[in-house]
Amino acid sequence: MSTSENDAARHIDASVRAELDRLRESIDNIDAAVVHMLAERFKATQQVGRLKADHQLPPADPARENRQIARLRQLAQSANLDPAFAEKLLNFIIAEVIRHHERIAEEAGNGAGSGTGSGSGSGSGNGALTGA
Numbered sequence: 001m002s003t004s005e006n007d008a009a010r011h012i013d014a015s016v017r018a019e020l021d022r023l024r025e026s027i028d029n030i031d032a033a034v035v036h037m038l039a040e041r042f043k044a045t046q047q048v049g050r051l052k053a054d055h056q057l058p059p060a061d062p063a064r065e066n067r068q069i070a071r072l073r074q075l076a077q078s079a080n081l082d083p084a085f086a087e088k089l090l091n092f093i094i095a096e097v098i099r100h101h102e103r104i105a106e107e108a109g110n111g112a113g114s115g116t117g118s119g120s121g122s123g124s125g126n127g128a129l130t131g132a
């Protein structure tokens with residue numbers, strides 16, 4: 001049963017319905033902003049991928065990742081967001097970026113992940129969001 005079927009299947013008090021709708025509108029706006037921000041981030045990282053491929057730089061930069069993680073954990077803490085969640089999310093995104101970088105490098109004839117540090121610095125890779 002979908003969420004909307006779930007809501008429709010039982011009587012919901014009008015004021016509760018209104019509050020739920022108001023909150024969901026906000027959630028939808030936030031989700032749209034997240035998608036747009038991620039799209040912009042990937043536009044930037046695609047350019048980084050091309051720059052790295054053109055100059056034979058390795059796709060991953062674990063030292064940079066460590067700095068990003070430390071910074072994001074601090075930001076999360078001050079925003080009352082679980083720092084471990086923020087770290088997992090960043091690792092998940094970066095793992096995808098590194099895959100893009102590797103593909104760009106392959107297409108440029110540089111081979112997959114030439115040089116040091118393929119994979120994300122924390123080594124959490126694909127399962128970053130599901131891992132502990």
Ligand SMILES: O=C(O)C(=O)C[C@]1(C(=O)O)C=C[C@@H](O)C=C1
Pocket residue numbers: 045048049059060061062064065068093094097098101120121
């Ligand atoms: O800054 C870089 O060198 C990038 O390639 C971007 C990025 C990121 O997505 O933030 C991705 C891979 C690197 O390991 C570090 C950071």
